[in-house]
Amino acid sequence: MAGAASALFLLDIKGRVLVWRDYRGDVSAVQAERFFTKFIEKEGDPASQDPVVYDNGVTYMFIQHNNVYLMTASRQNCNAASLLLFLHRLVDVFKHYFEELEEESLRDNFVVVVCGLIDVCFSARYLMERDVDSFWTLQYELLDEMMDFGYPQYTEAKILSEFIKTDAYRMEVSQRPPMAVTNAVSWRSEGIRYKKNEVFLDVVESVNILVNSNGQIIRSEVVGALKMRTYLSGMPECKLGLNDRVLLEAQGRSTKGKAIDLDDIKFHQCVRLARFENDRTISFIPPDGSFDLMTYRLSTQAKPLIWVEAQVERHSRSRMEIMVKARSQFKERSTATNVEIELPVPSDAINPNVRTSMGSASYAPENDALMWKIKSFPGGKEYMLRAEFTLPSITDEEAAPERKAPIRVKFEIPYFTVSGIQVRYLKIIEKSGYQALPWVRYITMAGEYELRLM
Template sequence: MSSNITFCDLKGNCILSRKYRNDPLVTKESVDIIPKLLLENRTNKSSNKNEGVHYLIIKYNDILAMSLCSSLDDNKMDVFEQFQFLRESCEVLDTYLHTLTSKSLRENFIIAYELLDEMTDFGIPQITDIKMLKNYITQTNRKILKPVEKRKDNLRPPEQITGAINWRSTGIKYKKNEAFLDVLEKVNMTIDNKGHVQYSEILGQINIKSRLSGMPDVKVGLDDKGLITDDMDFEEPSSSPYLENTTGMVLEDLKFHQCVKLSNYENNKTITFIPPDGEFTLLQYKLNCTSKMLKPLILCDTQYDLHEGSRLQIIVRLRSNYKKQSIANNVLVYVPVTNEYDTPTFKHNHGKVKIVTDDNDPSKSFMVWKLKNLAGGKDYGLVAELQLPSTTAQSKKKNEYLSKLPTRIEFQIPYYTTSGIQVKYLKVNEPQLGYKTYPWVRYITESGDNYVVKK
């Protein structure tokens, strides 16, 4: 339960603030001192002027979204729920304002206040579904000047108030009825210099794009090897070449869209629902894996050699660790390099190489090796040479520092899931219209935000 929701720029200057509860600790001064608190945090100083007030903050573009509360021990206060609400609120504002920035928020603060009042009641999150909010808040960004569509039912209460199905309108029609289902899994992994996995997790979600007429009943059956259904008594081995033993996976979180009939899932493990129109996330899950659970999908060995104190040689060996029929697309290898270099030269037999500066930290530079595709079982090499400005001990120290930084890898492998989860069937039934449907299922595995190889 939040006492105050505030949006600031990166300096802490308040753009808009909405107070929800008469909390004696969360006052106007709690918002006014935000710039000072941010400055003190950057300079490692402390202040007691915000004593008793907790600031839950996320960054979105050039906006700081904050939830202010006086206690985190209250049973009604869920910290993670507040962070999730702040993230979803920013995404809603980003949709309405066509890009959420400090400038667009200042120019359209009236719409923002209306949205906050609909999304929150007495500091408790209520509605963040964009399709439901569009039935209440019909204004748009005044800079875009898109007129509100005039409909006969604009003067009537939205169906979300009177209907049993508050996420789907009646009268939806398509010439061709299609349902697109994407199983997307992001893999985070930390690999040591010997190719052993130290940490791994899978963040998965099932996304659906619905272009179906009427009020269809949809059923999705999953062959999840007991990872989600908690049915661990199976004899069939996993279909994933990345898995060694499915009992090493632990389901940590499972979240369904509100349209799913949870009673059906609990009884027969079938996901049954009437879908919202358009795109939505049906299911989210998180699997934590033991160190022996997952094999590295892509391995990278990086060596730094300092020759004669003025020439830095970097040798990179990249190897794919999956079956030949699978191909990784858009592979990016980020190798840390010094930003004090001259006349770089590269020798490689695949892809393109360039050196870029980190946008968030100009003092950091990376050699980026880009490969359009990387087939399974392939092994590629890269040799780079950089001329350094001096032969001092400081150069050697920088070289030792670089050799300890991890190499980050980005990739995408279509037509596969790392966990082995498969869609057994996708059935659509519309009893009144009785039309034919065209279901499509796609699988994608890609790197998460933290797929790194240590030196």
């Protein structure tokens, strides 16, 4: 099996070990702490470095969340992607229990949950009928019985919470694990019941745009996700159909102007990958509640949905004027909402005088920016902003020139997708034969959306 870890470490911002669990006895906490401390000193901020580092026969894989580093170490030829994914899932589990993962929450909850959760997430065997008389006995049972030699086994927080429960500074483990732990469908428990069976599917696309000072697009991509919330009884079988060009062509259907090419697709573990590879059918038994069914990325050139031009004029050493034009470049039937345009201004600018043809603008000196907010921005419209600032009359001639920050844009466009993806059908089949209501919604939003100034 690929992906075996020798040990798991949780470290603070200085590389000191907060929590660690040894699985194979060939990487010590002292060894990992020395490596990470040297790595920080040598490379600077680890968050900006490669997440996989090989050193002296050991492969270290780490991620950062708030002021905590999560790291695995292995002396084997391991599956780095699998272990990195496990670390991200471990963050989700901790957040489920602690609300947020940070050094303080780890210290406060270490004796309550951390040891048990780490071992449960790496475990293939579960605590069956045990008489647990004390907290420490329970801890050792978890550490000894629930570790499977460093192989990631189970990381579904909702199922974990069914048999590892916390209350103040007390941890409980149910006498029997939930059926989901031993079933093939490990992400869903049996016996779920709802009075009203519903499925909500949100198709969310984020547009990442970077435009240089000459108005040329130097980066353009669309990152999409199919986000689901399922409230279904029993063990339902779901089938989802998209306007996938490969599928439509295989069925002999016309694809002119209606189909898209899906690239870089990643599925939730509930999706039957073999079925998708064979006939492009997305078939799955969904987890209960919220989850991301699928993510995808389109690297095709996307036209900026909201274009912003800015002219900066200095009328004298003590006065500056900014003229901004914002234009929506999508069809009139769509409307962008919650539009926010962040315009950088000099850090020493004061006394702003702002006029807009639509929306409101406010000066945010803590961000050295002017914030222009437009609640509703229909397609094919253009709005203007003009602002005057006072500058200090005396400047330091030896001061280094200020780095010009880019214009940043945020927005949401409901009932619209850049890629043109469409949900053709969403079928729910369950042996009891109940009728379920599927709801589908589309939304496009700004991701990393920046336009550089001259």
